[in-house]
Amino acid sequence: MKQDNPHIWGKGVGNSWRTTGDIFPSWESILFTLDQQRNISNFSSPGGWNDPDMLEIGNGRLTFDEQKSxxxxxAALKAPxxxxxxxxxxxxxxxxxxxxEKIIAINQDPxxxxxxxxxxxxNIYEIWTGALSDGYVAVTDLWDDVPFKGNFTQSYTSFVPSHGVTVLKLQVVEKINS
Incomplete structure (x- = not known):
């Protein structure tokens, strides 16, 4: 069996598959590993999960913000x-x-x-979004480019520290049929 591209054939043989080489406890390694998930996140779904390797929180010299990110x-990638x-x-x-518990709930969303x-x-900010089962959308980093239609009745401002992340859970009050 071919070992390349396990995100394509992985569901046929297991419920998770490594999508990267080994991760190391450095910010550069985390970003490198995250970059490898860009074009394959849609292959992860119930019954089969992309695994970009274990978490490095608590290891090495990662800052608190780097570990939270x-x-x-x-969690938002639904990685193990x-x-x-x-x-x-x-x-x-x-x-x-x-x-x-709130971040784990995003990971475990049905x-x-x-x-x-x-x-x-x-080359500074990345915006990652995805639907959740309870009508919310998980958003990391910036507010302005959330990909859905409608009027926002409130504003939100957040300072994102260097190597940090902001995770928002937004309620969809009214769905617009398109």
């Missing part, structure tokens, strides 16, 4: 959330991230739709 993006730190002596900040990148802005 890593965990949030893997495999912890790679020493569970016998977990760093306190790492546990705060790993036990975030619809099982992985986020997809919808915009890459000035």
């Amino acid at each position: 890593h965990f949030s993006l893997w 959330l495999i912890l790679g730190f020493d569970l016998r002596n977990p760093p306190k900040d790492t546990l705060t991230i790993a036990l975030n 619809l099982g739709q992985s986020v997809k990148i919808v915009e890459f802005v000035d």
Whole structure:
């Protein structure tokens, strides 16, 4: 069996498949691994999941914001959330991230739709969005380019730190038939 492109043939032999080589506890490795998910996120769905390798939170010298970003993006991709730190002596900040029920709920959403990148802005910001089963949309990073129609009745502003992420859950109040 051919080993390349497991996202294409993986569902025929298992329920998750590695989509990358090994990840390392560095921001550059996390971004490199994330970039490999750009064009294959639509292959992940209930019964079969892209696995961009284990989480590196609690390992290496990742900042708190880098760890939050890593965990949030893997959760939104619906990747298996495999912890790679020493569970016998977990760093306190790492546990705060790993036990975030709202982010885990995005990962475990029954619809099982992985986020997809919808915009890459000035080589600085990436916007990943995806539907959730309860009528919400998970959005990472920016607010302005959420890909649905309608009028927003409230505004939202968020400071996104360097190597950070903002995760929003937006309620669709009224669906517009197109």
